[in-house]
Amino acid sequence: MRNLLVYVGAIIFTLYFLIPLYILVLIAFSPAKFTLESLYPPLYFKGFTLSNLVYAFTQYNFIHPFLKSFFVASLVGIIAILLGIPAGYGLSKLPGKLAYAFIVVLLITNMVPGLVVAIPISVEFIKLHLFDSIPGLALVQELVTLPLAVFILQGTFSAVPKEVEYQARIDGASTLSYLSNVLIPVALPGIVAAFLISWMFSWDEFTYAVLLSPIHPTLPVEIYFNIERGNELAAVAFSLVFTIPVIVLTLILQKYLKGEYLAGGVKY
């Protein structure tokens, strides 16, 4: 009886989580007359077609926004790692209280509203010729991802016993060769997680993208513009392609998506 309740709950939540995705797939692969053009669209596949997708990818500009999103996201991931590793290593060596203070400050940065930052920055970016550019957008998105990356890396590095570093020093390793021979290989899963989480964030990011790069938009912004212009089928098709890699990444990253990372450093 008790178990039955659990299963009923599990099934209800499974449906709840999956139905919106099902609808998206339904619209993408059904002829428009069964979806957008009917008053009460059926909840199941009445017909199957690829023409929506073909039409969307041939008639609308997909590749440029896609590439822009891809480059921005990759740049965001790379910067997050390059700056995050030294910062995380430094923080992991600071005494606990000091490190905690730093992390709090970092995470405040992470919480400052995007609009508040983006509006004044857009003015500066136009002056600096960073407006609408890949590095410009990547830099601003770093505001959100870098604190998170530093936080994750700091946690990973702190998990390596300090004796291992002492041992490496005694064995004749300099700080640099300790980092490259021991710490980075040991912390690789955390580093990969930091990269992918940064990448995913940027891929999904909308506020900065729409404010700071509206002329050559990223994919989410392009999808939004398509909706605004009434090209709904294109938006759906793009959404599908846009979503799949992220869902795959999320599932890969599942074990890193722990409450404490997302809770932003507040340990329980």
Next chain:
Amino acid sequence: MLAFAFYPSARAVYLSFFTSQGKFTLDNYKELLYFNLYGTIENTVILTVGALMLQLLLALGVSSILVREFRGKRVLSTISIIPMGVATVVAAITFSFIFQTSGGYANTLLHYFGLSGINWYFNRYLSLFIVMIADSWKNTPIMTLIILAGMYSIPRDLYYAAALDGAGPIKRFVHITLPNLKKFIAIALIIRGVSEFNIFALPLILIGYSPSILTTLAYSLYSTTTENLASAAAVVILVFVSVLIALNIKLGGKR
């Protein structure tokens, strides 16, 4: 890094007190009132509180299932984080299809039961409710992860002891689960609260500028009027968020 975040914030505050000609003024804030600032704040608060409550309820539901051992637990826990991988924009579009007044899937469902379709954007409360639903779908996973971490931290023995003392499942939930989760719930609410206050893409796509919330108002001012006016709206957001952040730090420091 810090300069990068705080300079623009300071700059926004600064801009909000000047005219576009560079003269000091309070007019920007006065002008905001013409754009229904109070109503907008009200909408924002309704949306934030409503979405948080909805997410919390859902997260408590999902977590209390996931904390048990049963066949298919891995499947559910995998499925339950999928919305996290769905971009906000995509979620927004999908929900706009579901809740379209003509040709929406929610109405199809009503139709099956012999009811007539509803205009889902009939009034501002209903519109905000649609945003809450879409937002909760997207963000329940994050809430769930935090709440679940909390549930795992409660020793099982407490439940056994309570069961031996004669407490049924509901009493156990009220007297053991909830009190022990208090801290986790508070943290989850504040952290999510900050993000909820900033939600932008979702309402923009689902309901546009009406009813407006603070972020969409700031954006529409940014694209139609001066930076100064938009900054003033941004500053209003900053004030609210700062309060939440301060709460967060205070709570974080207490642990």
Next chain:
Amino acid sequence: MIELKELVKRYGQKLVLNGISEKIETGEFFVILGPSGAGKSTMLKVIAGIEELDSGSIVVDGKDITRLPPEKRNLAMVFQNYALYPNMTVFDNIAFPLKMKGMGKDKIKERVERVAKLLGIQELLKSNVTRISGGQQQRVAIARAIVREPSFYLLDEPLSNLDARTRFKARGELKRIQKELGGTFVYVTHDQKEAMSLADRIAVLHEGKFEQVGVPMELYEYPKTKWVGEFIGDFPMNFVSGEWLGVQGVEIGFRPEWVKLDRSDFKGTVNSMESVGESTYLFLDVKDVKVIVKGSGHFDVGDEVTFSIEKYRRFKDGFLIDQK
């Protein structure tokens, strides 16, 4: 030879090392013994160069190494948790110090294999260090220390993470390896039994100072202070007023092993007892004083026991006044 000269180390207000001086001979197994928190690990870290000294100097074979970083001191250290590199195989762990020296591949292979053989871990070389047992990890850590032929070795409670049986075996092996290498071992432990069985000389660290330095038997027979007397030995030394034996103005210290039972000098009641092998240590109440004596055979709580003190040392103000 390692010369420690007036080592002083503070953590904030706390004086951890309070002017320690000692000479450790080449080839010596030197054990630093002390309760936890006495500063033993700090001592090793200071010698290794992981922590900086506030004052004092360390001279090894005539060369002052006080200001050198750890990688230039040519010493090896074995940590309590072994500090193996978790990303590397056993082979790579042992090879790491040689690699850092820039030694050629063939030479590294030869050296690693030789050391692995000495420790009986040839079969493990390709294994991942996280997948082997605690005892094996400990050997890998020692192998890594030995392979570079350092001028001396620092060992920070390397046996304390092993279970009792493995520890006993490892103890004997460690001693054998030390003798075979002729290496200078500076070994830290809180376990006085371990210290007694391993050490050529023991230094007892108490409140930031070496309270006594000597060969194990000397510490047992002639503890310099009451504190050392209580700390060394399976059971602490008994201390009673000198008047028990008709000596004025001193305290008398005697070990549980230094009494003979069934002699009518003193009488006590058994309060509790503890068996060690064939012997039984009896906790007695004698004239409101608690005394531990060694006996054999069967006793019960509440039994009356008589004994005499066969051997004793005299202490005044906490210090030994008898000479060897």
